[in-house]
Amino acid sequence: MAAAGGSVLNQVAEALGASEPALKLILSIFLGYPLALFQRYFLYKKEPSHIHLFNTVTGLGIAYFNFGSQLYHSLLCVVLNFLILRLMGRTITAVLTSFCFQMGYLLCGYYYTATENYDIKWTMPQCVLTLKLIGLTFDYYDGGKEQESLTEEQKRFAVPGVPSLIEVCGFSYYYGGFLVGPQFSMCSYLKLVRGELTDVPGQRPNSIGPAMNRLCLGLFSLVIYTVFGPHLPDSYFLTDEFANQPFWYRCAYIPIWGKVILYKYVTCWLVTEGVCILSGLGYNGKDDTGRAQWDACANMKVWQFETTPLFTGTISSFNINTNAWVARYIFKRLRFLGNKAISQAAALFFLAIWHGLHSGYFICFSLEFLIVIVERQAVELIRDSPLLSHICSIPLLRPVIYVLQQCIHWLFMGYPLIPFCLFTWDKWLKVYMSVYFIGHVFFLLLLFALPYLRRVLVPRKDKQKSQ
Incomplete structure (x- = not known):
């Protein structure tokens, strides 16, 4: 039966022009909607242990459907992290042990399963789980500190109680975030289980509309990627045809390819965000007008992503929860170094190695670091220069400047994505040499x-004072 099912899935995948693992992944992501509906109508305000068990069983089922017996990798890491919490307690030793073990296990997985192509395998959800378990250990450690020693952010995420094994499993395998994220804290998860994440206290959240909104946006992104993606393959960069194209064509291909390739990630994140919203996990309180906010699990700011002319704007609108996790547990925890640039470089290095061991990841994030530094200096120059500020404020020039910014922005947003998608040095180096x-x-x-x-262009302060 399993073989027949696999054969049918393989035939469907081939008909759609996709791989069987990719089809399983997208089916698993969409499966979150009926699971969230079941949890809403049959498990809301029920016994917490039943909800934890439901999330654990469904998450393990999704893992088995996609990766078969290799689900033991995630199960081993979950159980061992639970033992670290229990045996080592709220200590820095527990934090370091969890960090080293989870990252070490992930990197070993990358090493033993690495190929020169992007493969959907057990390391994909493992990288999401790695952050989740390390974050849990940090929050558990913070839960044992004096409140006065914690920042407001740390107070919000600190875990005061001792999590049980079923709680850790439910948190780890929650169907809305197991495969591709988003990241969320144990505190948020426990509030969901207790039925506290709702805009109407004591009742199910009014989240169906917001969830469908994100689902529709995700489907729209999927259509864009499905229609245009096959015409802009990564492999085209390595062909003689691309190398023989005019220089302007090669440069123009990069931003168009880069824009389309990102919709693959946008689709997954928007669809899973809708699942989180539907179950209630996406509830983020109310704004100043009393309107419910459903962006707690948002990995995308779609409007900003589509309209910003700045590199930093795109970065801040893309993969939000992962970036927030790195900022919270890596960048801010390195504050003792006393150097923001070093902390930022360390955070980007962590992001690179968390993605994998291929050289392309390190080149991508080092370029991102360079681009961010240059853009910040350019923005400060325009802000401080009277001449440039005046030029940028002329109404007739604003549309021209915006279009020019967008052209530069997407040319050089696609540029770091080349090594990110091609992985090995011989491939990305060939493309960079061609341009x-x-x-x-x-x-x-x-x-x-x-x-x-x-x-x-910027007047000195002593000159300004003399004038």
């Missing part, structure tokens, strides 16, 4: 030119 390292040259020139331009 003469235009991104590297552009941003390195700006990095050295912006300080000089600042001296020329």
Whole structure:
């Protein structure tokens, strides 16, 4: 029966132009909607242990459907992390042990399963689980500290009680976030189980409308990727046909490809966000007008992603919960270093190695670090220069400047994605050579030119005072 089912799925996948693992993944993500409806109408305000058991069993079922017996990897990490919490308690030793074990296990998985292509395998949900379990250990550690020593953010996520094994399993395998995220805290999960994440206290949340909204956006992104993705394959970069195209064509292909390729991730995140909203996990309190907010599990700010002309704007609107996790548990925890640039570089290094061991990930995030530094300097220059500020404020020039910004923005947003998607140095190096390292040259020139331009265009304070 399993073989026949696999054969049918394989035939359907081939008809759709996809792989069987990709079809299983998308089916599993959409399966979250009937599961969330079941939890809403049959488990809301029921015994917490029943809800934990439901989330554990459904999550394990999804893991088995996608990865078969390899689900033991996640189960082993969940159980061992629970034992770390219980045996080591609220200590820095527990935090370091959890961090080293979970990251070490993930990196070993990357090493032993690595290929030169993007494969959907057990390491995909494992990387999501790794952050979840490390974050739980940090929050459990914070729960044992004096309240005065914690920041407001740490107080919000600190776990005061001792989680049971069934709680840790339910938290880890919750069907709305097991495969591709989003990240959420144990505190949020326990509030969901207790029925506290609702805009109407004591009743089921009015979340069906907001959930359907994200589902529709996810389906729209899926259509875009399905229609245009096959015409813009990563492999085209490595063909002689691409290498023989005019230089302008090669440069134009990069931003268009980069924009479309991201819709693959946008689709998954929007669909899973809808599942979280439907179950109630997406509830984020009410705004100043009393309107319910459903963005607690948002991994995308769609409008900002589509309209921002800034690199930092795109970064802050994309994979939000993962970026927030890294900021909370890596960047801010390195505050003792006393250097923001070092902390930021360490956070980006962690992101790179968390994605995998291929050189492409490290090149991608190092380029992102360079781009962010240059953009911040450019924004500060425009802000502080009377001449540039005046030019940018002219109403007739604003549309022209915006279009120019978007062209530069997407050319150099797609540029770091090349190594991210091609993985190995021989592939991404070939592509960068074909466009003469235009991104590297552009941003390195700006990095050295912006300080000089600042001296020329920004009046010195002593001159301003004398005037």
